[in-house]
């Protein structure tokens with residue numbers, strides 16, 4: 001969610017449900033404490049750092065709850081008294097009237113000395129209300145926190161991190177973990193900000209789900225996948241699972257198309273054919289006994305055209321992997337969009353070629369799916385990679401709506417956007433995927449699932465999850481993130497599918 005969506009949810013709840021701000025703050029503090037108590041023990045010295053807004057108010061509830069439960073806690077208010085007001089002031093008073101002591105000092109170095117004795121720091125200085133550069137004294141305290149060895153748990157957001165996307169430079173607490181209140185904010189998913197969160201978990205604080213504003217963004221979970229990954233019917237035949245065509249490869253680059261094809265086969269596609277230059281076939285064929293071939297006319301090892309393909313045989317296509325940049329793209333994409341039936345997935349070199357052709361073709365009745373990494377997406381929209389990384393949600397939504405396409409923006413948090421602008425974020429995977437070939441594998445998984453699912457959107461989210469979970473599982477067992485190869489992923493897919501459904 002964005003900060004504004006959070007405030008709207010909060011306000012609607014308070015105005016219409018009868019819940020008050022102080023009740024929600026009590027709930028938040030208690031839910032967070034329950035989570036924090038899993039990580040700390042009563043011998044440890046805990047410091048709660050309290051700022052001037054409602055994040056600080058949560059801090060007062062957390063400090064009181066932990067003290068009531070017998071933990072060793074010091075509550076440090078890091079802003080002057082006049083900054084504390086509203087619900088936060090109410091909870092400060094409850095804290096004091098419970099017989100507990102608030103510490104504050106004009107001199108940050110006194111707090112610094114105290115922090116050196118701390119085993120755990122709970123950071124409740126700033127949440128979604130941060131505006132602009134950090135001001136004193138919080139700026140100094142943030143610096144101090146980051147110098148300590150203490151285990152740091154931030155509440156809602158590591159203090160200093162902006163809630164929303166679109167921000168550049170900032171200073172912030174580097175948390176070991178973050179307990180997120182009610183719903184993850186956009187910055188939990190961006191490469192430049194997610195690092196500050198450490199590991200994060202979400203706590204529920206009693207905001208009525210029915211009053212949730214619809215952000216049209218959803219975190220895709222295993223539970224979502226388990227109800228939507230296609231189940232193979234007992235009496236199905238090969239034709240019911242899709243007849244896919246993958247177009248790509250070249251004499252010098254035959255491997256990527258082979259990986260896409262093999263991944264599609266391992267993801268349950270019914271029939272698969274590979275359209276690739278004639279001279280590339282001998283090097284690809286031995287890995288793909290289950291596939292058939294559409295030999296393409298070529299010049300110097302790259303495909304020239306795809307006019308000879310028998311389109312009536314296929315109901316879905318993936319194009320681009322290893323096709324090279326020297327091809328006659330205009331002719332190839334014209335033929336493709338004129339004749340290909342069913343979904344068309346465009347990846348890798350295909351994305352390079354399709355840039356100025358999208359306007360013309362995206363109004364086809366069947367879905368078009370683009371699967372760029374940030375570099376490829378930056379090229380597509382004429383922006384820099386840092387700009388893409390700073391605002392991936394807004395930029396992909398704008399693009400998908402403009403061209404009427406699905407976009408799968410790949411990364412540690414993969415963002416999947418529908419032509420209507422609905423978005424899903426998928427978080428599985430690890431550094432083992434940051435290698436050549438893993439994108440080719442993903443394309444194959446996505447093509448196969450798209451042809452077997454009722455919903456393209458579900459297929460894309462599930463495909464990303466299965467791909468990522470496979471990497472996680474393989475690196476837990478035999479492999480390392482260093483040594484994991486894209487081809488290992490393909491062989492690992494089968495096992496991942498087993499975990500998802502009984503008869504897939």
Ligand SMILES: NC(=O)C1=CN([C@@H]2O[C@H](COP(=O)(O)OP(=O)(O)OC[C@H]3O[C@@H](n4cnc5c(N)ncnc54)[C@H](O)[C@@H]3O)[C@@H](O)[C@H]2O)[C@@H](O)CC1
Nearest residue numbers: 010028052053054055126127128129130131133134135156
């Ligand atoms: N439904 C909700 O949204 C709920 C939110 N709660 C908490 O409330 C937080 C939001 O509260 P607020 O809106 O009061 O915002 P914050 O508590 O995040 O911050 C506002 C305070 O920070 C100061 N500040 C802003 N920018 C600063 C900067 N650059 N340097 C130094 N100080 C700065 C402001 O002067 C103000 O005192 C959430 O993050 C969450 O922790 C909970 O209390 C429960 C309910």
Ligand SMILES: [K+]
Nearest residue numbers: 126155157159
């Ligand atoms: K915080």
